[in-house]
Amino acid sequence: MQQIKEKLLQALEAAKTSKSAEALEKIRIDFLGRKGSITTLAKNADFSKMSVEEKKGFGQRLNELKNFANEQLKAAAEALESVAVRHKTNDLDLTAPGKGRRLGALHPITLAQMELEDIFQGMGFSVLYGPEVESEHYCFESVNIPHDHPARDMQDTFWLKNQLILRTHTSANQVRTLERFGAPIRAIFPGRCFRYESIDPSHENTFYQCEGLVVDKDISVANLIAVMKTILSQVFRRDVRVRLRPGYFPFVEPGFELDLNCLFCGGKGCPTCGDGWIELIPCGLVHPQVLRFGGVDPREYSGFAFGVGLTRLAMMKYGIRDIRYLNCGDLRVNEQFSVLM
Ligand code: DAH
Numbered sequence: 001m002q003q004i005k006e007k008l009l010q011a012l013e014a015a016k017t018s019k020s021a022e023a024l025e026k027i028r029i030d031f032l033g034r035k036g037s038i039t040t041l042a043k044n045a046d047f048s049k050m051s052v053e054e055k056k057g058f059g060q061r062l063n064e065l066k067n068f069a070n071e072q073l074k075a076a077a078e079a080l081e082s083v084a085v086r087h088k089t090n091d092l093d094l095t096a097p098g099k100g101r102r103l104g105a106l107h108p109i110t111l112a113q114m115e116l117e118d119i120f121q122g123m124g125f126s127v128l129y130g131p132e133v134e135s136e137h138y139c140f141e142s143v144n145i146p147h148d149h150p151a152r153d154m155q156d157t158f159w160l161k162n163q164l165i166l167r168t169h170t171s172a173n174q175v176r177t178l179e180r181f182g183a184p185i186r187a188i189f190p191g192r193c194f195r196y197e198s199i200d201p202s203h204e205n206t207f208y209q210c211e212g213l214v215v216d217k218d219i220s221v222a223n224l225i226a227v228m229k230t231i232l233s234q235v236f237r238r239d240v241r242v243r244l245r246p247g248y249f250p251f252v253e254p255g256f257e258l259d260l261n262c263l264f265c266g267g268k269g270c271p272t273c274g275d276g277w278i279e280l281i282p283c284g285l286v287h288p289q290v291l292r293f294g295g296v297d298p299r300e301y302s303g304f305a306f307g308v309g310l311t312r313l314a315m316m317k318y319g320i321r322d323i324r325y326l327n328c329g330d331l332r333v334n335e336q337f338s339v340l341m
Contacts, residue, residue, distance in 0.1 A: 001065050004037050008069055012076050024076055031069050038065055105334045109208050109326060112314035113190045116210055119234045123227070125212070126187040130176055132194070133160065134167040142175035142293045143251035151250045156196035158205075166194035170211035171251060171307060174286070177213060178294025183301045184216035190310060201322040208310035215286060215296060215303030221254075224283060224304040228258055232280075235317070236263060243277060252284025252305055278316075281306050 008031055015023040031038050042062055047055055106114070117127045130138075145151045155168040173189035181187075190210040197203045214223065225242065232240045241261035249255040258281040262273035269276045283306035288298035311326060318337065320326065325333050 001041070001061055004031070004041065005065060005068065007037070008072060012072055015076060016079075021077070021080060024073060024080065028073050032066065032073075038062070038069060105337050107326070107334055108314045108318050108320065108337050109311060111337060112310055112317055113208065113210065115235065116188070116190065116231075116308070116310070116313075119231055120188045120212070123230070124186055126185075128173065128177060128187050128189050129191055130167070130170070130173040130189055132167055132192055133164050134172045135164055138176055139165055139167050139169070139172040142290065143171050144287050144289050144293075145250050149250065158194050158196055167191075168195050169193055169307060170209040171305070173211055174213050174251065174290060174305060175294045178215065178291065178296050182294075183291075183296045183303075186214050186216075188212045199324060201324065204311065204323045204327060206327055207323070208314075210308040210310045210313075212306045212308070213286070213303065214305075215291065215301050217301060219285070219302045219304055221256075221285065221304070224256075224285070224306070227304075228281060228283070228306065232260060235313070238263070241267070242280075247282055247284070249282060249284060251287050251290050253287045255284035256282070258283055258306070280312075281308050283307070 008027070011027045011030065012024075015027060028036075030036055033039065045058060045062075047058075050058065121127060140146070140149075140152060157168050158166040160166070170189045170191050170193060173191075177185060177187055177189070188210055189212075191208065192206060193209050194206055197205045199205060212227075214227070221244070225244070229240060229242055232242065240263070243259050243261070244256040245259065247255045247257035257279055259277040260280045261267045262270060262276050262278055264270050264272050265276065267276035272278070283304060286303040286305050291298045291301060291303070311323060314320065314326070315323065
């Protein structure tokens with residue numbers, strides 16, 4: 001009987017790997033079926049040669065063996081069943097469709113910035129990034145806005161306790177860069193700027209600009225116009241017309257407002273532009289004082305600078321009407337732009 005028990009256990013162990021109900025049924029028949037080894041054991045027992053005590057003992061052990069075999073088979077069947085259920089209901093169902101992975105999307109300002117960087121790099125500009133926490137010197141003094149200059153009032157500022165400020169414009173990079181690399185230089189400085197503004201659909205306290213600086217020999221307004229037209233044609237993917245109006249900025253002389261002929265109405269006048277022109281890029285020829293601050297001799301070199309409102313550009317390019325969408329952190333805004341990557 002012990003032998004039969006061991007054989008049964010071996011057979012069950014082997015059946016585990018086959019994981020099929022048929023294999024278990026075969027074991028049941030082999031041991032408990034009409035011709036199974038346990039049944040045969042009972043049939044073949046010669047009770048005539050056994051004492052009453054022996055008969056009792058044999059019968060008892062035979063019953064125990066039968067019970068043992070039944071229990072083992074039941075346990076094996078249950079184990080098999082639970083695996084089958086798991087296969088059906090859980091992640092082991094190999095026929096189930098995979099879980100879709102959500103692709104992230106780039107922020108519209110990032111997209112606009114990447115595109116500008118590409119275009120400018122194609123024209124030989126370096127792309128540089130300055131600090132967002134800036135000194136008063138680089139943000140104001142070095143770009144010709146001394147302490148008592150009224151131009152400071154145009155930019156309400158976040159002052160930090162340690163005399164540093166959150167930069168109000170990317171022009172803060174002009175003198176930093178001239179000091180570091182000298183002339184000639186061709187570079188853009190995209191980045192985040194901060195002003196103490198009250199917020200409305202077209203004003204934010206946190207926004208992006210892309211400053212540009214070219215310093216070389218014999219740079220004139222003609223170079224400025226040519227570069228601006230080329231850049232804007234690539235950004236808007238069509239030929240554009242621009243015009244310059246005088247504009248005042250302490251760090252350029254002469255200073256201009258560069259207007260773009262309205263792309264919606266072609267210059268006839270519409271609700272978006274009003275008179276046919278969209279004020280787009282403030283710019284000018286670098287003030288000699290700024291060159292001097294940067295250690296560059298204005299008698300030898302001249303240059304132009306411009307400040308693209310990157311946030312504004314992204315809004316125009318993607319038709320975003322309220323600036324507040326851009327910083328609200330709502331993924332539904334970003335997700336709309338993934339297709340544009
Ligand atoms: N820094 C100016 C602003 O934030 C924009 C600007 C004007 C930049 C004229 C320039 C420039 O480089 O030449 O209002």
